[in-house]
Amino acid sequence: EKKPQEIKEIHRKADESKPAVFIPVDRLPEIQEARLRLPILAEEQVVMEAVRENECVVLCGETGSGKTTQVPQFLYEAGYASSGGIIGVTEPRRVAAISMSQRVAQEMNLSTGVVSYQIRFEGNVTEDTKIKFMTDGVLLKEIQKDFLLQKYSVIIIDEAHERSVYTDILIGLVSRIAPLRNRRGLPMKLLIMSATLRVEDFTENQRLFRTPPPVIKVEARQFPVTVHFNKRTPMEDYTGEAFHKICKIHRMLPSGGILVFLTGQAEVHSVCRRLRKAFPYRPNRERTVSANTEVSKTSRRAKKKNVCLPKISLDNYSALPVDEGDEDRQAGIDEDDGEGSDLELGDHPDSDPEEKSDPSIPLYVLPLYSLLAPEQQAKVFRPPPAGARLCVVATNVAETSLTIPGIKYVVDCGRVKKRFYDRVTGVSSFKVTWISQASANQRAGRAGRTEAGHCYRLYSSAVFGDFSLFSEAEITRRPVDDLVLQMKDLNIEKVVNFPFPTPPSGETLISAEQLLISLGALEEPPRRGRLNEMERARLSCPITPLGRAMAAFPVSPRYAKMLALGRQQGCMPYIITIVSAMTVREIFEEYDRPAGSEEESSRMAGKKARSVQMRRLWAGQGQSLLLGDLMVLLGAVGACEFAGCSQQFCEGNGLRYKAILEIRRLRGQLTNTVNSVCADAGVFVDHKMAPPTDAQVVYLRQIVLAGLGDHLARRVQNEELLDPKWRNGYKTPLLDEPVFIHPSSALHKTLPEFVVYQEIVETTKMYMRGVCAVQPEWIPKLLPQYCHFSVPEQSPAPWYCPQTGRIKCQQQSTFFRVGWKLPAVEL
Ligand code: ADP
Ligand code: MG
DSSP: OOOOOOOEEOOOOSOTTSOOEEOOOOOOHHHHHHHHTSGGGGGHHHHHHHHHHOSEEEEEEOTTSSHHHHHHHHHHHTTTTSSSOEEEEEESSHHHHHHHHHHHHHHHTOOTTTEEEEETTEEOOOTTOOEEEEEHHHHHHHHHHOTTOTTEEEEEEOOGGGOOHHHHHHHHHHHHHHHHHHHTTOOOEEEEEESSSOOHHHHTOTTTOSSOOOEEEEOOOOOOEEEEEOSSOOSSOHHHHHHHHHHHHHHHSOSOEEEEEOSSHHHHHHHHHHHHHHSOOOGGGOSOOOHHHHHHHHHHHHHHTTOOOOOOSOOOOOOSSOSOOOOSOOOOOOSOOOTTSOOOOTTOTTOOGGGOOOTTSOEEEEEEOTTSOHHHHGGGGSOOSTTOEEEEEEOTHHHHTOOOTTEEEEEEOOEEEEEEEOTTTOOEEEEEEEOOHHHHHHHHHGGGSSSOEEEEESSOHHHHHHSOSSOOOGGGSSOOHHHHHHHHHTTOOOGGGSOOSSOOOHHHHHHHHHHHHHTTSBOOOOOOSOOOHHHHHHOOOOBOHHHHHHHTSSSOHHHHHHHHHTTGGGOHHHHHHHHHHHHSSOOBOOOOSOOSSHHHHHHHHHHHHHHHHHHHHHHOSHHHHHTTHHHHHHHHHHHHHHTTTOHHHHHHTTBOHHHHHHHHHHHHHHHHHHHHHSTTOOOOOOSSOOOOOHHHHHHHHHHHHHHSGGGEEEEOSSGGGSOGGGTTOEEOSSOSSOBEEOTTSTTTTTOOSEEEEEEEEESSSEEEEEEEEEOTTHHHHHOGGGEEEEOOTTOOOOEEETTTTEEEOEEEEEETTTTEEEEEEEO
């Protein structure tokens, strides 16, 4: 039962913006005790004083010092959520938004209707919400609806050091919004919180803040961490190395949790599996049986009977700024690796024989990565079962977003998986790269939270010396067309003048504007001769009505264009479905993960065969096959809806259940948006839609071509004259190298002359994903902006067309970047 909240006046000063209230919070004694141990508590006065006196405050503090969980509570208690406005906190990661809102609700003894979260499709925000955790993308969308963010009295931008794109943009926007609000007598505060001290990009940026905001540093009670470098640096098998190191630590060193940093979900699972095998957890020896043990017990039993258990949360997709991709195929790891061979732990100061731990102590192994289901992820915060040692195998989500209690040993592989885009061609790939020195030190710091700790770096000190000092901002690494469209919709015409904490390169901004112009989202600049790069960059192309409609859709501009065109011939429900499915990272289960046993691998092989068969079925024949992989998506979603969207159906047919649910939600959301953007659209959410007719499939292919026009590829002609590497290859306007249709694609055997693709991902070769066949005669009609037209010599004379009242003539067209001759058209 909640106590009625009494409002006590503490002091009132002249300044109106100062809250003069104190809202009591009824915390449990054990929570209060734990809070008092957090370094930030000692700084409450300083922080609140600074917030009162300044529009913007920057707060730096070591991970785990209590910024995310405590600062919203300080603000709440000081009345910032009790005079109309609420407290908004943005996080770059969904995991953090959910788990932090739950933690704060628990600490404050309030319901999740009061301390809530909102991520792209999910949330528990109510009318009573006072503190709202959300992803940075969610707040950006809200700015579009209400530029002044009137429902917030404070915006906290958390994890600013991560330099995620949306966080960067938000800082730029909110730095403008706060003064506007204050001028209008609707005071608003901005708090930027960062785990590192490197905040000059924010504070010293004259365009962001005319007077640098105060920086408050929270001194964390950090215990010393001894760093141990490897003598040599394993180039390939660092997961194996990590595994050995964990085994040694567990066998030789005194109690204390182990935290391991790897790069991706697949690696995390493979190391967890090996650890569980090396140190089987025998719950019957313990009275305390944890939930996790139950799972592993049942799964062992299930394996015997060859029952297919639902897999735990490997099936998800990312709408986050990606911190880990599962794109790279994981090389098979041999399970049988005599890890007992080398037990020396060198000159470790703690390896006092007296203190050696009992090797029979159970190891409680938990995975942690951003797409892990929240209930699984919450386990890392709970104490391990009595007598067991905690070992968390994580991606860099554990670097700063989440603080795991009781960690004494850190094992750091020194790498991180990042998505890279080629700035010119847009080809993306996930690459494992070295982390920065700042990241390495962050990771090491995780070991010294509760007592002195140790960090084992699986690389040499020389390699460390070569690491860059800091990680670069994400905005410098990715295309920005979606951001530019959003900004233009906010009437920020001169995007080059926007106060980005780190501005993207002029080249990136120009190619974004050009894409948007060719999609019809921005007005074309007046062509006054040739402009040089500087001049073009200074141009500000205003948004078109089509661009405004496109900006309303929460998808990238190419897909938004398809939605904007989808109204003909009843195609809208199909386009909505195709776009939703393309936005969800991967809707098909992958069966190439290293399998544990022979039995398991044969089961996997069976599932894989079934999945291939289903895809072929969904692709259909004739016209529908030409829609290619997009037809497969449509077929899969359609079939699934007819089968009631059950988990069983998904698992039986190689679909990721979570992805299917996400598509369902996105379809609903896009349908609503379509209906609100064009009032007469009248599209219904009909989950069970009939397959498209042949005529509709033709329209769908044309709409897809219009959206993906710059992703056109043509099968190479006379390939026998070329280098054999071009066999079955396609040429694209921007790449010199051949690209290929992926073997898993519906069009892999068909090899149509012209195709458009969703994206090119580089793995062993450059592969096009999401391929759809198009007719050459559509290109000049639908993509005139990419074509050159000329009147051929022997063409009939121009004629008058009575229907349109225009003079028409036959024109020869070529695709201008590559000079592909296209069929003549009447224009
Ligand atoms: P910061 O934002 O400065 O990195 P946090 O506010 O996230 O710090 O964490 C403060 C403390 O709260 C840490 O000791 C962390 O372990 C603890 N904590 C955070 N979330 C939970 C949770 N869900 N359950 C238990 N403890 C938690
Ligand atoms: Mg935090």
